[in-house]
Amino acid sequence: MKKKIALIVSVLLSFTLLIGGCGQSPSQSQGTKETNQPPLRVGLVPNQAPDKIKAQYEPFRQFLSDTLDMPVELFVASDYAGVVEAMANDKLDLAYFGGLTYAQAKQRANIHPIVTEIDEETQTSKYYSLIIVPADSPVQSTADLKGKVFAFGDISSTSGSLYPRFMLDEAGIKVPNDLENILYSGGHDATAQAVQNGTVDAGGIEGRILNRLITNKTVDSSKIRIIDKHLVEGYPWVVRDSLDKSLEEKIINSFLEMNDPGLLTLMRAKSFTRVTEANYTEIEKEANRLGLINPNK
Numbered sequence: 077m078k079k080k081i082a083l084i085v086s087v088l089l090s091f092t093l094l095i096g097g098c099g100q101s102p103s104q105s106q107g108t109k110e111t112n113q114p115p116l117r118v119g120l121v122p123n124q125a126p127d128k129i130k131a132q133y134e135p136f137r138q139f140l141s142d143t144l145d146m147p148v149e150l151f152v153a154s155d156y157a158g159v160v161e162a163m164a165n166d167k168l169d170l171a172y173f174g175g176l177t178y179a180q181a182k183q184r185a186n187i188h189p190i191v192t193e194i195d196e197e198t199q200t201s202k203y204y205s206l207i208i209v210p211a212d213s214p215v216q217s218t219a220d221l222k223g224k225v226f227a228f229g230d231i232s233s234t235s236g237s238l239y240p241r242f243m244l245d246e247a248g249i250k251v252p253n254d255l256e257n258i259l260y261s262g263g264h265d266a267t268a269q270a271v272q273n274g275t276v277d278a279g280g281i282e283g284r285i286l287n288r289l290i291t292n293k294t295v296d297s298s299k300i301r302i303i304d305k306h307l308v309e310g311y312p313w314v315v316r317d318s319l320d321k322s323l324e325e326k327i328i329n330s331f332l333e334m335n336d337p338g339l340l341t342l343m344r345a346k347s348f349t350r351v352t353e354a355n356y357t358e359i360e361k362e363a364n365r366l367g368l369i370n371p372n373k
Contacts, residue, residue, distance in 0.1 A: 115147035116140065116323075119159045119171035121311075122230070124265045124285065126152045132342065139339055143330040144323070155262065156232035163187060163314070170327060171314050174234035175359035178312050180369055182360075188353060189312035190324065191331045193345030195284070198307065201349055204283035205235035207243055207304040210274050218247035218304045224277035225257045227270045231368070233282075234359060235308050236264055240280025241366050243304045251366075265289060272299045284344050309355050 118137070120129055130152045141148040151168060153159045156177050162168045164184040173181060181187060195203045209215045215224070221244065229236025237260075241251050252258050259276065261267040267279040268289050283305065289295040313331065315324055331348040334340060340347070363369045 113146055115149045116144065116170060116327075117149050117151060117168045119151045119153070119162055119168040121156050121159050121172060121174055121177055121233075122152050122154065122263065124263050126154055135339055135342060139334070139336070140327075140330060144326055156230045160184065160232070163316075166316070169316055169319055172311055173314050174232070174311050175309050175356050176234040176238045176363050176368060177232050178314055178356060179360040179363050180232060181314070183369060186317040187314045188317060189314050189351045189356065190328050191313045191348045192310035192351045192355070193343060194347045194349055195310065195344070196346045197283070197287075199346070201310045201351065201355070202307040203235070203310060204305045205239035205243075205308050206281050206283050206286060206302050207240055207278055208268070208271050208281055208286070208300045208302055209278045210271060211299050211301045213277065213301065215278065215303060218243055219249070221247070221278050222249050222254050223256050225259070226251075226255050227259050227261050227267045227276040227279035229261055229264050229267050229280065231260050233264075233280075234311075235282035236267060236280050238359065238363055238366065238368055239306050239308055241368070242362055243280075243306055245366065247304075265294065268295045268300070272296060278303070288344075309359060310351075312351055312356065 118140070120133060122129055130150055133150055137148050137150050151159070151162060153162065156174070159168070159171055159173065160177060160181040163171050163181050166185075171181075171187075178187075178189060192201050194201060197203070207218055207221075215221060226240075226244070228240060231237050244251055244254075249255065259270075261270055261279070264281045264285040267281050268286060270276045271279045272295055286295065290297045313327075315327065328350065332350075334343070334345075334348060360369075
C-alpha cells in the first residue's frame with residue numbers, strides 16, 4: 077500500500093513539474109531573446125543643446141522600438157563631429173545627419189541615406205537656411221555684412237554653417253577674410269540668442285528651428301530680422317551599408333507610415349519620403365568648394 081501511495085505521489089509530482097515547466101518555458105525563452113537582442117543604435121546630430129535633443133526624441137525612440145519590435149538606443153554627441161565619429165567607428169546603425177554631416181561621414185564610413193522629411197513650410201523635401209540680424213540693425217542685405225561679426229552654428233551644420241557661407245560667398249564676402257570676426261555658437265538656439273542680444277551682427281540658422289524657438293518664446297520675433305535665405309535638401313536618415321536589408325526596409329517603412337500628428341510635429345515633418353545619394357550632390361559639391369568636407373584638417 078505504501079509503495080502504491082509513493083508511486084502516485086511521484087507521478088503527480090512529475091506531472092506538476094512538467095506542466096509548470098511547459099507554462100514557464102515560452103516566457104523565459106522570450107525574455108532571454110529580448111534581453112540578448114542587440115539594440116538598434118540611433119545617432120542624432122546636436123542641432124540644439126544635446127540634453128534637450130535626447131529628451132525630445134524619446135517618443136521617437138519608443139515609436140521605433142514598438143514598430144520594429146526591438147530595443148532602440150539613442151546617442152547624441154556633444155557636437156556634430158562626434159556623431160560622424162560614432163558612425164565611422166561602427167557604433168551606430170542609423171543616424172540623423174544634416175546634409176553636410178552626411179557628406180563628411182561618407183568620406184569615412186560606408187553609409188547611404190534612406191529617407192528625409194517633407195517640410196510643412198515648403199511642402200517639399202527642402203527647408204530654409206537663413207541669415208538673420210538684429211531687428212534694429214542697419215544691415216539690409218547680405219552684402220552689407222562685410223566687416224561685421226558673424227555667428228555660425230556648429231562648423232559641420234548644413235543650414236548653420238555651409239549655406240550661410242554659400243550666401244555670403246554669393247554676396248561677394250569671403251569667410252573669414254571679409255568679416256571682422258566669426259564665431260561658432262555650437263547650435264542654432266545659441267546663434268539665435270547671440271543675434272537677438274546683439275552679441276553678433278548676424279548669424280546663420282535653420283528656419284524650422286527658428287520658428288520653433290519663436291513659438292516656444294525662446295526668441296522674440298520682434299528682435300530679429302531675416303535678410304537672406306536658401307533652400308536646403310532635408311536632413312537625411314542614414315544607415316550603414318552593412319545593415320541587414322530586411323531591417324533597413326522595415327526602418328524605411330516605419331518612417332513612410334508614420335502618421336501620428338504629435339510625432340510628426342516632433343520630427344518637424346509633414347511626412348517622409350525616400351532619398352538617395354543623388355539628393356545630396358549639391359551639398360557635397362559646395363562643401364568641397366568651401367572647404368567644409370574636412371573642416372578640422
